[in-house]
Amino acid sequence: MATDIDRYELTWIYICVVALLVLFGVLLYSAYALGIHVETDVGQIHPAQVATTPPFDQPGLRMIGPDHYEAVIVARAWVFDPPEIRVPVGSTVTFKLTSIDVIHGFKIPRTGINRMIVPGQISEVTHRFDEPGTYTFFCHEYCGSGHHIMNGGIVVEPR
Numbered sequence: 001m002a003t004d005i006d007r008y009e010l011t012w013i014y015i016c017v018v019a020l021l022v023l024f025g026v027l028l029y030s031a032y033a034l035g036i037h038v039e040t041d042v043g044q045i046h047p048a049q050v051a052t053t054p055p056f057d058q059p060g061l062r063m064i065g066p067d068h069y070e071a072v073i074v075a076r077a078w079v080f081d082p083p084e085i086r087v088p089v090g091s092t093v094t095f096k097l098t099s100i101d102v103i104h105g106f107k108i109p110r111t112g113i114n115r116m117i118v119p120g121q122i123s124e125v126t127h128r129f130d131e132p133g134t135y136t137f138f139c140h141e142y143c144g145s146g147h148h149i150m151n152g153g154i155v156v157e158p159r
């Protein structure tokens with residue numbers, strides 16, 4: 001009787017090991033054969049040197065072309081710096097994001113913008129704001145006890 005139990009137990013151990021190997025193989029295949037990686041290949045940045053590395057040494061909004069702005073935002077527990085951005089309606093905004101501490105998120109409802117902000121990585125996303133109004137953005141990756149208050153806004157002003 002005891003040997004039957006041992007045999008079933010051994011079978012399940014083999015199944016678990018095979019499942020782990022298959023999953024690990026899928027991971028390696030997706031990373032190296034399919035090239036799937038952390039969602040940004042914009043660049044990397046040392047989290048401890050964010051405050052001294054351009055463009056993150058000067059967070060905020062700057063114009064980079066006609067009706068095109070770059071919004072440099074640094075995320076940390078539990079604020080976005082800067083928390084508010086104002087652009088005229090019809091503007092295209094390229095967001096450049098990074099974190100100095102833990103993984104945060106950057107989601108703007110009604111725009112399709114949904115990015116992870118990973119320490120050490122630069123995330124970038126571009127969107128054109130054609131409707132005036134206030135677009136709240138918020139962290140949607142749980143980042144600690146103040147996660148629920150971590151938000152900001154893009155105010156799209158009429159011309």
Ligand SMILES: [Cu+2]
Pocket residue numbers: 104105139140141142143144147148150
């Ligand atoms: Cu959060």
